[in-house]
Amino acid sequence: MSVSTQRALVWFRRDLRDYDHAALYHALKSSQEVYCAFIFDTEILDRLPDRADRRVEFIWESVRELKQALQQQGADLIVRHGAARTEIPSLAKELNVAAVYTNHDYEPATKRRDASVTDTLTNAGIAFHSFKDQVIFERDEVLTQTCKPYGVFTPYKNAWLKKLNDFYLQPYPVDRYVKHLAKVTTTALPELESMGFVRTNLGSMKLPAGMSGAQRLFEDFIERMPMYQAAREFPAVKGPSYLSVHLRFGTTSIRHLARTAWQMGGAGAETWLSELIWRDFYFQVLHHHPHIADGHTFKAEFNKLPFPNDETLFQAWCNGRTGYPLIDAAMRQLNQTGWMHNRLRMVTASFLVKDLLIDWRWGERYFADKLLDFDFSANNGGWQWAASTGCDAQPWFRIFNPVTQSEKFDAEGKFIRKYIPELAACNQKEIHAPWLMPALRQHELGIAIGKDYPMPVVDHATQRAKTLSLYKQASAASA
DNA sequence: TGAAATGTTGGGGCG
DNA sequence: ACGCCCCAACATTTC
Numbered sequence: 001m002s003v004s005t006q007r008a009l010v011w012f013r014r015d016l017r018d019y020d021h022a023a024l025y026h027a028l029k030s031s032q033e034v035y036c037a038f039i040f041d042t043e044i045l046d047r048l049p050d051r052a053d054r055r056v057e058f059i060w061e062s063v064r065e066l067k068q069a070l071q072q073q074g075a076d077l078i079v080r081h082g083a084a085r086t087e088i089p090s091l092a093k094e095l096n097v098a099a100v101y102t103n104h105d106y107e108p109a110t111k112r113r114d115a116s117v118t119d120t121l122t123n124a125g126i127a128f129h130s131f132k133d134q135v136i137f138e139r140d141e142v143l144t145q146t147c148k149p150y151g152v153f154t155p156y157k158n159a160w161l162k163k164l165n166d167f168y169l170q171p172y173p174v175d176r177y178v179k180h181l182a183k184v185t186t187t188a189l190p191e192l193e194s195m196g197f198v199r200t201n202l203g204s205m206k207l208p209a210g211m212s213g214a215q216r217l218f219e220d221f222i223e224r225m226p227m228y229q230a231a232r233e234f235p236a237v238k239g240p241s242y243l244s245v246h247l248r249f250g251t252t253s254i255r256h257l258a259r260t261a262w263q264m265g266g267a268g269a270e271t272w273l274s275e276l277i278w279r280d281f282y283f284q285v286l287h288h289h290p291h292i293a294d295g296h297t298f299k300a301e302f303n304k305l306p307f308p309n310d311e312t313l314f315q316a317w318c319n320g321r322t323g324y325p326l327i328d329a330a331m332r333q334l335n336q337t338g339w340m341h342n343r344l345r346m347v348t349a350s351f352l353v354k355d356l357l358i359d360w361r362w363g364e365r366y367f368a369d370k371l372l373d374f375d376f377s378a379n380n381g382g383w384q385w386a387a388s389t390g391c392d393a394q395p396w397f398r399i400f401n402p403v404t405q406s407e408k409f410d411a412e413g414k415f416i417r418k419y420i421p422e423l424a425a426c427n428q429k430e431i432h433a434p435w436l437m438p439a440l441r442q443h444e445l446g447i448a449i450g451k452d453y454p455m456p457v458v459d460h461a462t463q464r465a466k467t468l469s470l471y472k473q474a475s476a477a478s479a
Numbered sequence: 480t481g482a483a484a485t486g487t488t489g490g491g492g493c494g
Numbered sequence: 495a496c497g498c499c500c501c502a503a504c505a506t507t508t509c
Contacts, residue, residue: 233480346480385480397509398481405481464482468509 006031007182009092011084011102012038012077013110015133015250016062017211018069018174022131025172027101028180035095035182036070036077038063039084040195043113052200054338054372058209060192062251065210067189075181081195085113089120100126103133103250106283107376108293134250135280136160136168136258139287142280149288150281151391157277169259207245207339207372214252217242222260228268235330235341236414241272244373245339247279254279282381285391292380295361297389301478302396305389305470307359314358316457317351318366320419323449323456325431326406327351329419336419338372343409349386350400354467355458360387388471396471399464406432422453 008031010024016038018024027034045056067077080087092100100121105114118128132138142159143149150156192199208216221241224231231239246252258276261269286292297303316322320331330344340348345367352363364383368374384390388398410416413431417424423431425445430437435449435456442448449455 343480350481394480395509399483399509401482461483464509472509 006099007033007035007095007097009035009037009088009095009097009100011088011100012036012063012066013102013105013250014248015103016059016066017214017251017253018066018073019211020171020253020255021103021174021250022133022172023101023103023129025174025177026129026131027099028174028177031099032180033182034075034180035097035184036075037088037091038066038077038079039087040079040081040190041084042081043083043085045195045197049369051196052198054200055374056195056197057192057200058207058245058372059249060189060197061209062211062213062249064189065212069211070181071185073178073181074183076184076186078186079189081190085116086120088117089124089126092121092126093124098127099129101129101131104130104138105134106138106287108286108290134247134254135283136254136276137163137280138283142284149284151285153278153281153392156281156284157274160277160280164262169255169262171253171255171259207242209251211251214243214246217246218252218257218260222264224268225261225264225272226266226268229271230268232271233343234409234415235333235344236410236412236418240342242339248373248375278381279375279378282377285381286377289391292384293376297387298384298391299389299393301474302387302389302471305359305474307353307470308357309359309362310356313356313457314352314362316454317348317356317358317363321454322351322356322458323435323454324351324355324402324406325413325416325420325423325434325453326410327402329410329416332419334367334370338370340371341415343405345382346386347400347402347405349383351402353387354399355402355460355463357463357466357470360384360389396475397468399467401460403433403460420453422447 008027010027015021015023024036048056063077063079067079070077078091080091088100102114105111114130121128137160140149142156142163144155144159150159207213218241221243224238228239231237233239243252243257247254254276258273261273261276289298292298317327317331320328320335322328326344327348330340330348333344334340349360349363352358353360360383364379367379367383371379381390385393388394388396406416412428413426416431423434425447426434426437434447434453437449447453
């Protein structure tokens with residue numbers, strides 16, 4: 001096929017934007033006619049537990065915006081509902097393209113799917129090109145001096161920053177070759193309902209979707225960037241960027257975000273950049289240790305800790321009814337909004353594992369189901385960090401005190417009151433451990449602990465001792 | 480990207 | 495004045 005007639009297909013996945021896009025850029029640059037496609041993959045969607053899924057809705061809205069953006073340029077986004085494994089090869093054949101372009105995905109299950117698609121395409125004489133897009137550095141790009149992958153964050157971060165230069169932050173100039181977009185109109189976007197999903201009722205907590213949503217959030221965050229370091233620890237404060245879900249679905253560009261922070265400088269921007277580096281770090285950990293995707297701990301000695309795994313306690317944690325206000329407020333935030341403040345992810349994870357003595361994998365799964373910004377690498381990394389089973393994890397004897405954390409990070413109880421209205425009348429001393437209120441005081445406030453709000457389901461000091469002995473045994477057995 | 484237990488120090492009350 | 499106790503405040507170690 002001659003260059004002048006060469007056609008290509010860009011397969012969008014977690015990169016739902018039309019600018020600074022590696023695969024789109026490379027396809028446009030080396031082909032004359034570029035088609036764009038997104039597949040609502042039934043191999044993923046059919047396994048989702050709930051037909052009202054915020055992530056599917058977020059993706060759907062973002063896909064709709066991407067389709068509109070391409071239409072404004074005279075092109076279109078082909079959207080299908082089916083198994084991507086077969087849809088992409090058949091679409092490639094229908095369109096008679098010479099190559100399919102996409103961006104790397106680092107999750108083992110997705111890599112297997114992509115390998116299968118590659119095989120099918122190769123057999124049909126169609127090339128498959130994949131690019132780094134969702135991270136700054138991937139796989140083997142940041143290694144120690146002895147060419148080994150880093151297992152500890154701080155030295156990784158130092159090496160990452162040392163390697164960073166303008167080249168890695170450059171946007172892909174999609175505009176330059178935009179005339180190579182295929183001028184077509186395709187079928188309408190399938191409705192959510194036709195794919196078996198129903199709209200969720202996100203109400204006022206709804207995060208704006210799509211490229212425009214990401215842009216609005218980032219513009220707002222840039223103003224707050226200087227305060228990020230101080231503000232990010234407190235769940236009642238508007239400190240975070242709220243961009244995690246947009247990074248997850250690529251409705252913003254990591255290069256754009258990192259470049260802005262890098263150029264801005266200052267303590268706030270540096271701290272935030274560090275969070276972006278954590279993201280690269282965990283992608284890289286998964287690449288070098290794919291066995292963690294099979295439920296294995298990074299540290300082998302803790303792979304089979306004998307957790308009692310009490311189902312009732314697990315339900316109390318899931319439903320925000322443990323009797324520890326900060327834990328419950330955090331879990332209710334997750335359940336109601338699909339997002340949880342990062343500090344609270346650490347605190348609730350520590351509580352599940354080290355106060356309730358439940359396998360961290362149960363919590364990992366629950367977060368995977370509930371978090372709008374769920375990403376396997378970061379979620380697994382975070383859980384193994386909290387459970388002390390991961391690389392660069394906290395030491396196993398480090399256990400958060402749910403009351404102390406509450407007093408430190410929600411001193412006024414503002415966040416707790418937002419999600420636990422039944423405790424709203426408590427003063428800021430009482431609200432962190434309301435079961436300590438004398439009966440008379442409870443009566444005065446009209447709150448009966450144990451009735452209107454649960455008594456603590458466990459005693460922290462007791463559970464802490466149990467956890468220490470559990471880990472101590474496993475630790476000693478391996479020594 | 481802790482918390483709890485234990486150790487040390489120093490000021491004040493008191494006999 | 496002095497020793498003693500108490501305990502807060504801080505430091506260290508232990509988990």
